[in-house]
Amino acid sequence: MIGTAFYIAALIAVLSTVMVITRYNIMHALLYLVVSLLAVAVVLYLYGAPFMAALEVIVYAGAIMVLLIFFVMMLNLGKESAAQERLWLKPRIWIFPSLLCIILLGELVFLVLQNRQPVSGIQIVNPKEVGIALFGPYILAVELTGMLLMAGIVGAYHLGRQKEKTLHRFLENNQS
Amino acid sequence: MIVHPTTAGMLLAGVLFVLGLISILVRRDIIFMLLSVEIMLNAAGLAFVVASSHWGTADGQVMFIFILAMAAAEVSVGLALILQLYHQLKTLDSDEAAKMNG
Numbered sequence: 001m002i003g004t005a006f007y008i009a010a011l012i013a014v015l016s017t018v019m020v021i022t023r024y025n026i027m028h029a030l031l032y033l034v035v036s037l038l039a040v041a042v043v044l045y046l047y048g049a050p051f052m053a054a055l056e057v058i059v060y061a062g063a064i065m066v067l068l069i070f071f072v073m074m075l076n077l078g079k080e081s082a083a084q085e086r087l088w089l090k091p092r093i094w095i096f097p098s099l100l101c102i103i104l105l106g107e108l109v110f111l112v113l114q115n116r117q118p119v120s121g122i123q124i125v126n127p128k129e130v131g132i133a134l135f136g137p138y139i140l141a142v143e144l145t146g147m148l149l150m151a152g153i154v155g156a157y158h159l160g161r162q163k164e165k166t167l168h169r170f171l172e173n174n175q176s
Numbered sequence: 177m178i179v180h181p182t183t184a185g186m187l188l189a190g191v192l193f194v195l196g197l198i199s200i201l202v203r204r205d206i207i208f209m210l211l212s213v214e215i216m217l218n219a220a221g222l223a224f225v226v227a228s229s230h231w232g233t234a235d236g237q238v239m240f241i242f243i244l245a246m247a248a249a250e251v252s253v254g255l256a257l258i259l260q261l262y263h264q265l266k267t268l269d270s271d272e273a274a275k276m277n278g
Binding site: 113124156 | 181182183184185187188190191192194195196198199201202203204205207208210211212214215218221222225226228229230231232233234235237238240241242244245246247248249250251252253255256257258259260262263268269
């Protein structure tokens with residue numbers, strides 16, 4: 001029963017990710033990506049990590065996707081961008097890197113299937129244990145993550161600023 | 177054929193990672209490349225959680241939280257960079273940024 005649920009969620013995740021990488025319109029791709037992230041959240045739940053599933057929905061499918069969607073809306077890309085992307089995606093361009101990646105995937109599948117572990121089902125890890133580990137042995141890494149987020153905020157603010165005008169109004173009018 | 181749950185989860189993570197890798201190699205729209213990096217990070221986090229539930233320890237889930245925080249920081253800085261690129265080049269083609277106009 002749980003196996004069936006896993007296979008359905010995995011199928012949805014893979015299908016929607018394929019739809020993400022084959023769309024020409026960025027908005028459709030983003031919406032498919034939300035579906036993919038939700039399917040992965042189901043898989044995380046099935047693997048005994050309900051807190052991680054909630055974080056996946058809140059942070060990935062919530063915060064990061066909303067950020068991307070608002071960014072795309074702000075840029076206001078039109079139909080010509082999708083047409084350009086369609087023009088670029090010809091078979092002779094994408095077939096070779098895809099083939100290489102599929103060979104790599106086949107290798108990975110072979111290795112995983114060959115090195116079979118003794119059967120011991122999955123074990124559930126409580127959020128309590130995660131919290132104890134997070135603020136026990138991993139406290140330094142948590143502080144470093146806080147610094148990384150701070151650097152992200154400062155970097156995004158600095159890079160996202162518009163360039164200041166250096167010309168005088170009169171010169172600008174003359175130029176244009 | 178009965179597949180061990182850990183094997184199935186690792187296979188799913190591998191498939192998602194390779195899809196992201198194909199996308200980042202094939203696409204030239206720079207927002208799609210950022211999305212592909214997101215897909216790959218998500219697959220790596222899934223692999224960590226599957227391994228965590230295989231061994232019954234919390235370490236993998238701690239790593240998943242770190243990956244989540246890193247993805248958020250990466251997306252914010254990446255979007256700011258794309259915004260700068262768009263304002264300077266008026267396009268999202270990553271090949272346009274390959275030339276250094278120094």
